Amino acid sequence: GAVVSQHPSWVICKSGTSVKIECRSLDFQATTMFWYRQFPKQSLMLMATSNEGSKATYEQGVEKDKFLINHASLTLSTLTVTSAHPEDSSFYICSAERRGEQFFGPGTRLTVL
Amino acid sequence: QKEVEQNSGPLSVPEGAIASLNCTYSDRGSQSFFWYRQYSGKSPELIMFIYSNGDKEDGRFTAQLNKASQYVSLLIRDSQPSDSATYLCAVRLTTGGGNKLTFGTGTQLKVEL
Numbered sequence: 001g002a003v004v005s006q007h008p009s010w011v012i013c014k015s016g017t018s019v020k021i022e023c024r025s026l027d028f029q030a031t032t033m034f035w036y037r038q039f040p041k042q043s044l045m046l047m048a049t050s051n052e053g054s055k056a057t058y059e060q061g062v063e064k065d066k067f068l069i070n071h072a073s074l075t076l077s078t079l080t081v082t083s084a085h086p087e088d089s090s091f092y093i094c095s096a097e098r099r100g101e102q103f104f105g106p107g108t109r110l111t112v113l
Numbered sequence: 114q115k116e117v118e119q120n121s122g123p124l125s126v127p128e129g130a131i132a133s134l135n136c137t138y139s140d141r142g143s144q145s146f147f148w149y150r151q152y153s154g155k156s157p158e159l160i161m162f163i164y165s166n167g168d169k170e171d172g173r174f175t176a177q178l179n180k181a182s183q184y185v186s187l188l189i190r191d192s193q194p195s196d197s198a199t200y201l202c203a204v205r206l207t208t209g210g211g212n213k214l215t216f217g218t219g220t221q222l223k224v225e226l
Contacts, residue, residue: 032212043201043218044157093156097212100145107156 003027004096006105013084014113020080021108023094029074030096035067038091038107050077084112116140117204119217127225132189134220136202139183145205146178146185147214150198157201160187192224 003026013019023033031052036044048069049057056069068080077096081088089112095102118137126132134148145164149157163169163176163185175188185204189196199219206215 034213043216046213046215049213091154100212101159101162102212102214104156104158109154 001027002096002098002101002103004094004103004105006092006094006108008108009106010109010111012111012113015085016083018080018082019084019110020078021092021094021110023077023079023096023105025075025096025098025103028096028098030077030098031074032097033071033077034095034097034102035069035077035079036093036095038093044093047079081110084110086112088112115217116206116215117202117217119200119202119220121218122221123223124220125223125225126192128192128194130192132192132196132222132224134187134189134200134202134222136185136187136217137183138185138202138204140204140206141180141183143180143183143204143206146176147203147205148174148176148185148187149201149203149216150196151201151219152198160200189222192222194224194226197222197224 005024007022033050035047038044047062050069050071052071058064071077093107094105116139147162148160151157161171163178169176173190177186199221201219202217203214
């Protein structure tokens with residue numbers, strides 16, 4: 001199978017702090033990973049495409065300085081939400097690509113107080 | 114016009130019936146089409162994908178694609194209460210968009226006893 005993990009599964013933080021979310025492909029190498037955000041009752045919205053060894057490609061309207069993405073190895077991509085605000089509270093989901101298919105991690109629920 | 118459109122539902126079907134989920138897309142150059150199931154609070158899981166016009170069957174699931182009408186559907190036979198979830202249609206756009214997926218807003222399916 002193709003297993004993708006995320007850590008943490010949930011996090012609560014204070015407004016103004018930064019939060020790092022990890023996405024790992026456990027049994028395969030992923031040159032490309034994707035980061036999505038999903039608000040309640042809404043669909044997945046792609047935030048950025050993370051490519052190993054190069055800068056991430058952000059979707060229109062996503063602030064690259066606020067959502068820092070690092071894809072340092074073929075099995076790990078990280079998303080750091082900097083200076084988090086309550087409106088950043090959401091369900092963050094990563095996916096890793098293998099042979100053209102995307103395999104999703106279990107998601108991280110972020111709550112900013 | 115949204116790139117990928119789905120009726121939000123809820124679609125209610127009795128146990129054992131056929132559930133029919135529909136999706137339309139706007140980009141005529143779309144190459145690949147995916148159906149994901151998402152349980153509340155969980156990340157999406159891939160049910161099946163289809164590339165070519167016609168039907169593709171996998172167990173109780175059948176995906177149907179009509180590129181001329183820009184329409185893709187998912188049929189679930191012998192619906193079970195465990196099939197109750199939100200079903201997301203995703204489209205991989207033209208090759209110029211890389212391997213990004215664009216998701217519809219999802220259709221909520223309720224299978225009633």
